[in-house]
Amino acid sequence: MSFSWESWVSQWPPLNTDVRRSLDERGYVIFPGLVDRDWLDALRERFETLVAAEGDAAGSEVHQEAGTRRLANLVDKGEVFDRIYLHPTVLAAVYHVLARPFKLSSLNARDALPGEGAQPLHADWGPREANAPWAVVNSLWMLDDFTVANGATRLIPGSHLKAGTPKDYCDPEAPHPDQVLAIAPAGSVLVWNAHCWHGGTQNQTTGPRRALHCYYAAREFPQQTEQRKILSEATKSRLDEAAQYLLDIL
Numbered sequence: 001m002s003f004s005w006e007s008w009v010s011q012w013p014p015l016n017t018d019v020r021r022s023l024d025e026r027g028y029v030i031f032p033g034l035v036d037r038d039w040l041d042a043l044r045e046r047f048e049t050l051v052a053a054e055g056d057a058a059g060s061e062v063h064q065e066a067g068t069r070r071l072a073n074l075v076d077k078g079e080v081f082d083r084i085y086l087h088p089t090v091l092a093a094v095y096h097v098l099a100r101p102f103k104l105s106s107l108n109a110r111d112a113l114p115g116e117g118a119q120p121l122h123a124d125w126g127p128r129e130a131n132a133p134w135a136v137v138n139s140l141w142m143l144d145d146f147t148v149a150n151g152a153t154r155l156i157p158g159s160h161l162k163a164g165t166p167k168d169y170c171d172p173e174a175p176h177p178d179q180v181l182a183i184a185p186a187g188s189v190l191v192w193n194a195h196c197w198h199g200g201t202q203n204q205t206t207g208p209r210r211a212l213h214c215y216y217a218a219r220e221f222p223q224q225t226e227q228r229k230i231l232s233e234a235t236k237s238r239l240d241e242a243a244q245y246l247l248d249i250l
């Protein structure tokens with residue numbers, strides 16, 4: 001095996017001060033324009049094809065949610081997704097937060113249907129213990145413009161620094177006085193310390209609000225989608241060692 005984590009990390013772009021400060025203090029950052037028009041079209045097309053093909057089973061490998069269209073295990077469902085979980089800018093942001101080797105936990109998709117999609121505030125991990133090392137980072141790839149009206153993700157700046165869970169401080173179902181909506185054009189990527197409280201909001205339009213969720217965990221934790229057990233040989237055979245390491249199949 002010739003793969004070297006240190007050498008891979010050294011190939012990721014440096015993050016500027018504002019990005020690092022936003023991740024540290026607010027707990028999230030938005031990178032605009034990571035997906036160009038052709039790639040965006042291909043991602044949308046693949047999303048719709050998979051939803052149609054999988055029908056009622058769509059998302060069931062990980063999670064189904066009333067009022068949404070969900071997909072799971074996208075690593076194995078199209079080459080178009082390879083560049084999502086391997087994007088150097090996002091990997092650099094994940095590394096900035098976790099500060100140690102990590103792996104992909106899962107790659108899923110979620111579309112809040114018209115009138116639906118409101119979620120309670122939550123972290124993507126258990127109750128926070130003060131000063132415990134960060135365990136997880138999430139990223140959300142916007143396949144549609146995220147607007148005030150169409151169910152943009154809400155986040156509570158700085159909440160990753162609080163011990164416990166949202167319920168210890170507020171009603172997680174209610175609007176929060178500090179909440180910020182992740183408003184950005186399609187092709188943008190929201191990266192957040194996944195201990196930061198967040199949730200989908202209601203899509204009050206008649207259009208879609210599609211996103212990919214690309215979720216990473218420090219290496220000592222299990223994956224949400226255990227690639228070693230389910231990844232097809234066809235997918236594995238096109239992946240280099242860095243990708244295989246990230247998927248924990250090397």
Ligand SMILES: O=C(O)CCC(=O)C(=O)O
Nearest residue numbers: 110152153198199200211
């Ligand atoms: O899609 C979103 O806006 C956030 C979804 C989310 O946080 C979740 O499903 O746990």
